[in-house]
Amino acid sequence: MKCISGYDREGYGDKFSDAAIVGHTTSSEVRIWARVKMEGEFSLVIFENFKKFPPDDIADKTLEEYLAENNINIKAQLKHIFKYNTDLTHTFQFTGLDPETAYYYAVIASPGVRISRRWRLGYEKPYSFKTMPLQSAVVSFGVTSCHDPFKKGYATGGGLWDEFYELLDEKNSDFVIACGDQVYVDATEDDVWKWLNEHKDCLYKAYANDINGLNDFCVSVYRRVYRKYWQSPGLQRVFSRFPTYMIWDDHEIMDGWGSYTEKERLDLLDYSFDFWDDEMDEDEPEESDKFKQLLIESMFAAARKVYIEYQHSHNPQPDIDPSVNDFQLDYQFNQNNIGFYTLDMRGHHDFEKNPEGERLLGRQQFDRFSHWIQSAEVKGRDALFVVSPVPVIHWHSTFVNSLDKLSAKDDFRDEWDHESNYKERDKLLDLVFAYSAKSGKAVVFLSGDVHSSAIFELTRDNAKKANVFQFTSSSITRPPAPWVSELMTLSKGKLGVNDSVRNNEVTRFKKHAFIAQYNFGLIECRKNPNGKLSIWGSIYSGGRDSELRGLSKKRVQIA
Known part of the structure; x- marks a missing residue:
């Protein structure tokens, strides 16, 4: 039996690509996170002015040729080869920008990428951000948390994202702080712990002796939740325009993470996974507890990995050594x-x-x-x-x-x-x-x-x-x-x-x-x-x- 991964279960309505997040921004630097549709080399280009570009005009030309032919000046450009092992995500870091300046940006595929449209973001509508002033009498920022539109049945939106964007724009706000629960991995039909219950039989058979395989499976589960929850157009408008500082809370992992004893966590898995109906639990109860503990550890490691990919990578001081278990996810700016x-x-x-x-x-x-x-x-x-x-x-x-x-x-x-x-x-x-x-x-x-x-x-x-x-x-x-x-x-x-x-x-x-x-x-x-x-x-x-x-x-x- 094959355990259905997050990618296997992702339907057409869950597809999520070609997105951007403006992260930590100073008077001269910016971090911009991007997700693309497929593997390959893509450029993130920063412009000083916006021009509505016909996406098909670039054809098979290199980006440098296209920009030269159209007399388009750019402020900065960085390239990256996107891979599935980071879920097609990457954070670009730009330096040498001017203070208190509005910039426009675009994501463009290199000629070798087999994709229907090379100009992915920033061609029909502007994608922009503003650097911070060297000094100002006014600082204005938004505060938000707890994004779960699916609790009330919305497909991709709901709530106050549109109103939030309009107010931030009206107030000329500098940035946004997202205080946690930017996704809910344990809500509605996408409760990842209930999902694992659906695969309890194959999980043990497939991964009891394959920790790397189990880790990969858990990562795929968490990535799917992010791709579904971040489809919201209103959320994307805010994240792609205003520098957004993020931190996780329990629902990026599981409800109440850290507030259970080890025994209570195992009991939760007994409730969720019903191992007592399985032969492995009757014949080898110690092996059952061992695997459940392994699963809990793998799920937390996966939640942390995907949180870093989607949220923490564009925060200040995001450099993390994955070989060290004591991850530092707190930060100051x-x-x-x-x-x-x-x-x-x-x-x-x-x-x-x-x-x-x-x-x-x-x-x-x-x-x-x-x-x-x-x-x-x-x-x-x-x-x-x-x-x-x-x-x-x-x-x-x-x-x-x-x-x-x-x-x-x-x-x-x-x-x-x-x-x-x-x-x-x-x-x-x-x-x-x-x-x-x-x-x-x-x-x-x-x-x-x-x-x-x-x-x-x-x-x-x-x-x-x-x-x-x-x-x-x-x-x-x-x-x-x-x-x-x-x-x-x-x-x-x-x-x-x-x-x-x-x-x-x-x-x-x-x-x-x-x-x-x-x-x-x-x-x-x-x-x-x-x-x-x-x-x-x-x-x-x-x-x-x-x-x-x-x-x-x-x-x-x-x-």
């Missing part, structure tokens, strides 16, 4: 003297390990963040934004710690306000409050995950000069559950604490906004002539696919 640090809450998340703390981030990542926020460079920033895919504050602590033994225990163990994460959360907040109180600068957490949006202010009695906020935008296409969301939040209160925490160290919160509709966020930072920075956070909700036709907005001054 600076835009116009505002510092950003993106935390990876899944790559090292393990509910059983690190009983003294760092269950969510791991010790090495926590140390990197600690070094960053205490560095001399960051002390000179005008403000800090910390991307934490799961919010520091959202659900009421009582619910988080009383419902964590039910079917949703993985969701609540994910939370910073779960008692198993108190030590790590408090150490993180100690660093943040110390920085903000001493410097007088704002620190804002940016998050997704929870399928509702909110803005909270965080305070401590021992850091009265601190200015700390939580800004959450979730979700752009995944339908929320309004009544549940409203029920489980409070307008004000305090985070859960260990008995050892002194009263003046308790973190209190006040809710300034809450929305349980399709939504996205916008952050606007503006310096006045005296150099003082103001920060406003807006949550936009409603839209074409909501009962609220048009957009409503809640706007809160953060600094």
Whole structure:
């Protein structure tokens, strides 16, 4: 029996090619990710002006000949041979660009590629991006998360992607931060774990002694999910125009990844894979558990590999040595003297390990963040934004710690306000409050995950000069559950604490906004002539696919 791979199962409606993502962008550099239709050499060309090119005119000419004949000047050009072993994806890195400049780009196949149309992107409609200014009084960026249009039955769209694009364009926004769950590998008929259940008999027979084959199979499964979810035209418009910084969350791996014990993960596979009906489980129970553990490890490795291919490769500092298991997927960057640090809450998340703390981030990542926020460079920033895919504050602590033994225990163990994460959360907040109180600068957490949006202010009695906020935008296409969301939040209160925490160290919160509709966020930072920075956070909700036709907005001054 042949195990049906992701490629075998991909139907015509799932085909996804000729796409681009503008990634990390500075005043002189840009990373642009591309996916093409087939193997071969392709060029990504950057132009200073847009011209509507007839795609057939290039014929069999080399790109250099075609550009010379048409007197077309280019700013830069890079070539790459695309291969199936990276799912026909590649990230180009360009340097030497001019600051605060709009550029156009195109993807063009070389003459030897057997393809019906060599000019793949950027010939009928413009594909463009803008480099960052050397210095500006205004920084504006979008915040989004949780893309799952299929939950409500949309074929390729839905949600607020079109409205998001229009607002980013209207506000002349600089970039976008995607806070996680850019795909859902465990939703609808494409639940990869249920899919594996369909192939449980052949999986063991084919791969029990072939780890490389199992790895390849798992990779094909995850790649198919990305190709399906990223067909959305509205998503592609945003990603191909505005520099987008991404981080994964649990649904790029499996729901609640990291929040189960090893036994609970095996039990989940028992539920999903029903190995007890198989002869191998009855006759060789130890071999059954061994294979299930192998499968879990292979699926995580595949999820990470495909996340890197599709998302992380165009982030800042994406250089990864695959021979080293301790992958660094957290990263930091600076835009116009505002510092950003993106935390990876899944790559090292393990509910059983690190009983003294760092269950969510791991010790090495926590140390990197600690070094960053205490560095001399960051002390000179005008403000800090910390991307934490799961919010520091959202659900009421009582619910988080009383419902964590039910079917949703993985969701609540994910939370910073779960008692198993108190030590790590408090150490993180100690660093943040110390920085903000001493410097007088704002620190804002940016998050997704929870399928509702909110803005909270965080305070401590021992850091009265601190200015700390939580800004959450979730979700752009995944339908929320309004009544549940409203029920489980409070307008004000305090985070859960260990008995050892002194009263003046308790973190209190006040809710300034809450929305349980399709939504996205916008952050606007503006310096006045005296150099003082103001920060406003807006949550936009409603839209074409909501009962609220048009957009409503809640706007809160953060600094």
